[in-house]
Amino acid sequence: MAPIRPGSNMTAIASALGVSAATVSNALSGKGRVSPELGAKIRAKAEELGYVPSVTARALRTGRSRVIGLVLPDIANPLFPQIAQAIENAAADAGYGVLIADSRGDSSMQTLAIQRLVERQVDGIVIVPRLGTRIADLGCPVAVIDSPSTPGNTVSSDHWQGGQVVADHLVGLGHRNFVLIGANPLSNVQNDRIGGMKSRLPKGARFETIWIEKLEALAGAGCSLGLKQKVELGFTAFAATSDLHALRALTELQQSGIRIPQQASVTGFDDLVWSSVVSPGLTTVRQDMAAIAEIAVGALVGVIGDDAAEPDAATITVGVTAVAKTDRVPMTLVARQTTASVSSPQFSPASPALEGNDP
Amino acid sequence: MAPIRPGSNMTAIASALGVSAATVSNALSGKGRVSPELGAKIRAKAEELGYVPSVTARALRTGRSRVIGLVLPDIANPLFPQIAQAIENAAADAGYGVLIADSRGDSSMQTLAIQRLVERQVDGIVIVPRLGTRIADLGCPVAVIDSPSTPGNTVSSDHWQGGQVVADHLVGLGHRNFVLIGANPLSNVQNDRIGGMKSRLPKGARFETIWIEKLEALAGAGCSLGLKQKVELGFTAFAATSDLHALRALTELQQSGIRIPQQASVTGFDDLVWSSVVSPGLTTVRQDMAAIAEIAVGALVGVIGDDAAEPDAATITVGVTAVAKTDRVPMTLVARQTTASVSSPQFSPASPALEGNDP
DNA sequence: GCGCTCTGATTAATCGTTTAATCAGAAAAG
DNA sequence: CTTTTCTGATTAAACGATTAATCAGAGCGC
Numbered sequence: 197m198a199p200i201r202p203g204s205n206m207t208a209i210a211s212a213l214g215v216s217a218a219t220v221s222n223a224l225s226g227k228g229r230v231s232p233e234l235g236a237k238i239r240a241k242a243e244e245l246g247y248v249p250s251v252t253a254r255a256l257r258t259g260r261s262r263v264i265g266l267v268l269p270d271i272a273n274p275l276f277p278q279i280a281q282a283i284e285n286a287a288a289d290a291g292y293g294v295l296i297a298d299s300r301g302d303s304s305m306q307t308l309a310i311q312r313l314v315e316r317q318v319d320g321i322v323i324v325p326r327l328g329t330r331i332a333d334l335g336c337p338v339a340v341i342d343s344p345s346t347p348g349n350t351v352s353s354d355h356w357q358g359g360q361v362v363a364d365h366l367v368g369l370g371h372r373n374f375v376l377i378g379a380n381p382l383s384n385v386q387n388d389r390i391g392g393m394k395s396r397l398p399k400g401a402r403f404e405t406i407w408i409e410k411l412e413a414l415a416g417a418g419c420s421l422g423l424k425q426k427v428e429l430g431f432t433a434f435a436a437t438s439d440l441h442a443l444r445a446l447t448e449l450q451q452s453g454i455r456i457p458q459q460a461s462v463t464g465f466d467d468l469v470w471s472s473v474v475s476p477g478l479t480t481v482r483q484d485m486a487a488i489a490e491i492a493v494g495a496l497v498g499v500i501g502d503d504a505a506e507p508d509a510a511t512i513t514v515g516v517t518a519v520a521k522t523d524r525v526p527m528t529l530v531a532r533q534t535t536a537s538v539s540s541p542q543f544s545p546a547s548p549a550l551e552g553n554d555p
Numbered sequence: 556m557a558p559i560r561p562g563s564n565m566t567a568i569a570s571a572l573g574v575s576a577a578t579v580s581n582a583l584s585g586k587g588r589v590s591p592e593l594g595a596k597i598r599a600k601a602e603e604l605g606y607v608p609s610v611t612a613r614a615l616r617t618g619r620s621r622v623i624g625l626v627l628p629d630i631a632n633p634l635f636p637q638i639a640q641a642i643e644n645a646a647a648d649a650g651y652g653v654l655i656a657d658s659r660g661d662s663s664m665q666t667l668a669i670q671r672l673v674e675r676q677v678d679g680i681v682i683v684p685r686l687g688t689r690i691a692d693l694g695c696p697v698a699v700i701d702s703p704s705t706p707g708n709t710v711s712s713d714h715w716q717g718g719q720v721v722a723d724h725l726v727g728l729g730h731r732n733f734v735l736i737g738a739n740p741l742s743n744v745q746n747d748r749i750g751g752m753k754s755r756l757p758k759g760a761r762f763e764t765i766w767i768e769k770l771e772a773l774a775g776a777g778c779s780l781g782l783k784q785k786v787e788l789g790f791t792a793f794a795a796t797s798d799l800h801a802l803r804a805l806t807e808l809q810q811s812g813i814r815i816p817q818q819a820s821v822t823g824f825d826d827l828v829w830s831s832v833v834s835p836g837l838t839t840v841r842q843d844m845a846a847i848a849e850i851a852v853g854a855l856v857g858v859i860g861d862d863a864a865e866p867d868a869a870t871i872t873v874g875v876t877a878v879a880k881t882d883r884v885p886m887t888l889v890a891r892q893t894t895a896s897v898s899s900p901q902f903s904p905a906s907p908a909l910e911g912n913d914p
Numbered sequence: 915g916c917g918c919t920c921t922g923a924t925t926a927a928t929c930g931t932t933t934a935a936t937c938a939g940a941a942a943a944g
Numbered sequence: 945c946t947t948t949t950c951t952g953a954t955t956a957a958a959c960g961a962t963t964a965a966t967c968a969g970a971g972c973g974c
Contacts, residue, residue: 205959205960205961206961215923215924216923217962218925219922221962222963225962227962228963229923230922230923231923234923248674249960250959250961251674252611252960252961253615253960255929255961256609256611256928256931256960257928257929258961263654271636271643273636274633274829276636277630277632277636280655280657281629281631281657285657285659288657295652295654296643296655297643298639298640298647312652313652316622317609317610440832441832443829443832443833444832446806447806447835448834450834451815453812456810469631470802473802473803474802474803474806475779475806564931566930574953575954576931576932576954577953577954578954581932581933586933588953589953590951590953593952608930609929609930611929612931615932615960616930616931616959617931617932617959618959
């Protein structure tokens, strides 16, 4: 019934000053023709009355809600905090709000979640798709954050380059025997990361790839990755495609009595929150989420603004991904304590290892 | 300019059937008086034209946006995914959208973030406050998720009971020497958890409390917690108030060569995503986020609905926390492999420990 | 003094829905 | 046969902003 809005509306300001509402609108938006003096008076009065424009009314009239949607395959993803924070900040800076949608872990519900956002009339959507999901035509601008290898236009970290950075770091420390750890070979992100790593392994280097989901399909969830044997076989570097898997590897190795980083080095990806608290601190590679979010949101508001300016172009941009080209944001190494130069290439159970390899 | 809305509006349906827009509205909402046949015809036509109501227009008219805001002290909080997902699900079920706000880690910006939400005319706000922050009068319904010890009305897990569950578990395994690990003694949540644990320690039990932030203020961030010495002093149970700290403790102990769980047991709180992937799997206590979210959102929509029904009550409920009483949702133990019965109460460096304590 | 332009403001329509008020007609009551 | 009471619909007025169209008056040239 009575909409509870403490602040006054334009009409209140208008009648308080004996002018018309249109003039108030013009003064506050700076669009029409208003004399400087009156403009100042209006702004002062607005301030005084604590005027807050009704986004609802504005949205109805202009057709723009100034809200964008954020869709992740499943919110429980440990990278979610980083992404959400970056997107929210970028959006807030651009004057947009962020509405979240969750597909409740179910990939088929992703479409439904997106549908809900569209019904709420968001001006655009940022999507982090589930594995290789293709994004259907939504009837609204979309920016996709995934991997440069994903078909279609996307913004993302340069996961391939990130892989190279890790490999360079490990190779530089003298490692020649690598175990690469991924979860699912269907993930473009993981493939890029592994591909990047492989591309920088020197001639004569030995490597082996472990896909956790394949292994678990055989040996059951939470099974051992058999890393102790790998160490016994002479592998010294364990490079995972995510901090989550790196953590698993790190603890499994520690649990088997392998000393990190003296006997083996471990690396991850993404610099998730716990990476700095584990002991020893996990060496990882960080995504520049702020930059990614800025590009994604920027592209989105660009398209949104554009089709307001050129109504004819609307039919072209609408339903099309907002990012014209594929943007690759470089990743940066965060060297902590799980990596060290390889002291003894061969396995030696009680080697009095090297200390203090802090970068 | 031209708002791009593919679906038709009420007027389209109305004129297609030669009736008035009001009748369409009545038919679809089931409120006014419409003959059953015409009602069916209207609903059919709406379906046919792919009609989607304009939430904007509806919001303008009714004064309800059907959106609630979600505010967390900082989104980077590892618990955020769980909370956001639960709130989003509960809200979606109630027909509400969720707008997120981030205070960018800065406690003073919490108010600003909330301000932004209010300006976007959310119908209510769910807040997880930063430490002991008091929530100011917002002019809109609020539900707070924190600790039952927080002054004011809140919904939350029964952290005290959660502490008891952990303590009972450890005591049941024979532990008598406890190290309790928290971050900040100002946190009601952490205090409750520790209080609950203490309340169940048997007579003659020994315990010591470590506050990480205090320690780091002296010894620097990422410093050792000195847990190896604690083990040497005969402590066998390390109970942290968060999985984050438990992880730190676990890896520090493993790093010092202590075998988990043979020589020491470790427990955490919250069942964060990585708790199940570390080796050995972390014993922890899970919050029933779905239940909490349902209560919080339910209370919120209750107040929102109420003051629509009784306009007079609006002045009472507005600006007041939505939850009338303090709701405490029980926590449940998730026993994994970091806890085991204490084999040797005294420290014995190379005890041939107990195996296979899987619950 | 008449027409012209330019400025600074107002009017009024519009976005799409909700809802109180009204109304025409049929059925029931007197 | 008139009056009253329903029923099923329509009208019109909001909600609060934006914006194209209009208008009154001032200034100015000729």
